[in-house]
Amino acid sequence: MSTLRSILVHLDGTDRAEVRLRLAHRLAALHGSALTALFAVSPSVLAVLPMIGGLPPMPMAGDIDPDHRAHAAAMFERLLQDHASRSDWHELRGEPVVESFVQHALTSDLMVLGQRDPRDKAGFDVPADFVEAVVLASGKPALVVPFAGRVSPNPGRVLVAWRCAREAARALETALPLLRSAQEVHLVAPVSASDPEHGTTMSRLRDYLRLHGVGQLREHKAPAEDRHAGEALLSLAQETGAGLIVTGAYGHSPARELMLGGATRTVLERASVPVWMAH
Numbered sequence: 001m002s003t004l005r006s007i008l009v010h011l012d013g014t015d016r017a018e019v020r021l022r023l024a025h026r027l028a029a030l031h032g033s034a035l036t037a038l039f040a041v042s043p044s045v046l047a048v049l050p051m052i053g054g055l056p057p058m059p060m061a062g063d064i065d066p067d068h069r070a071h072a073a074a075m076f077e078r079l080l081q082d083h084a085s086r087s088d089w090h091e092l093r094g095e096p097v098v099e100s101f102v103q104h105a106l107t108s109d110l111m112v113l114g115q116r117d118p119r120d121k122a123g124f125d126v127p128a129d130f131v132e133a134v135v136l137a138s139g140k141p142a143l144v145v146p147f148a149g150r151v152s153p154n155p156g157r158v159l160v161a162w163r164c165a166r167e168a169a170r171a172l173e174t175a176l177p178l179l180r181s182a183q184e185v186h187l188v189a190p191v192s193a194s195d196p197e198h199g200t201t202m203s204r205l206r207d208y209l210r211l212h213g214v215g216q217l218r219e220h221k222a223p224a225e226d227r228h229a230g231e232a233l234l235s236l237a238q239e240t241g242a243g244l245i246v247t248g249a250y251g252h253s254p255a256r257e258l259m260l261g262g263a264t265r266t267v268l269e270r271a272s273v274p275v276w277m278a279h
Contacts, residue, residue: 003177004031005033007108007109008110010114012068012123013072013125020145026153029083041126043125098133111134143274158184159186159233159244161233162189176212185216230263249279
């Protein structure tokens with residue numbers, strides 16, 4: 001029985017939001033899930049005149065961009081005609097975006113989010129760190145859809161980035177419904193010459209996946225200490241033809257990852273295939 005009983009998809013004013021919603025509809029149909037679309041953007045910020053005494057301008061919240069809301073609502077209604085899965089529309093009306101989205105996510109099994117496109121100005125009313133923030137705050141898995149390229153709800157090849165850490169285990173467990181239907185699952189884990197436990201670790205991982213009906217496993221190795229781990233993972237995804245990457249988010253503390261430009265951030269910014277991520 002699938003554990004993806006409820007899916008929450010983020011909508012905004014971008015054209016790419018339609019790709020996310022179509023993917024969410026197809027996932028819902030495959031797994032018998034209830035689908036909720038949540039339009040969540042920040043109000044515009046207005047500057048008021050300086051007050052007496054020469055104080056600097058104080059920002060104040062404006063209104064939600066009506067064109068962005070109309071674009072998302074029309075797209076939602078249009079896709080209802082193409083899909084039979086149950087779906088509901090919700091929207092924020094000025095509430096804090098991250099905090100409010102997280103409240104909805106806490107009672108969902110999966111979030112479908114969008115990779116930020118720095119060239120699409122229609123997405124600038126979504127916080128730049130929206131994906132990272134809701135993944136960390138909710139504890140729920142997220143399927144992050146790239147801003148370009150084709151996506152599939154049932155990828156034939158999946159690349160799993162494994163570490164002996166809670167985040168990787170959480171991502172792996174929640175992605176099992178998609179791993180079971182994949183034709184090939186590629187496993188990559190860091191290994192060093194001085195690590196005698198690597199073989200045992202991978203054996204346990206293979207046994208776990210087979211117990212859950214995941215077959216056709218392929219193994220790859222990565223250096224234990226690689227400052228370019230994110231780039232290496234993306235390169236391997238391209239080499240293997242993976243249509244999905246499964247990885248834990250922030251294996252180190254988020255603050256350290258942000259300072260070092262860690263693998264999580266690299267994958268979120270540069271992946272060209274969907275990324276299944278959990279913290």
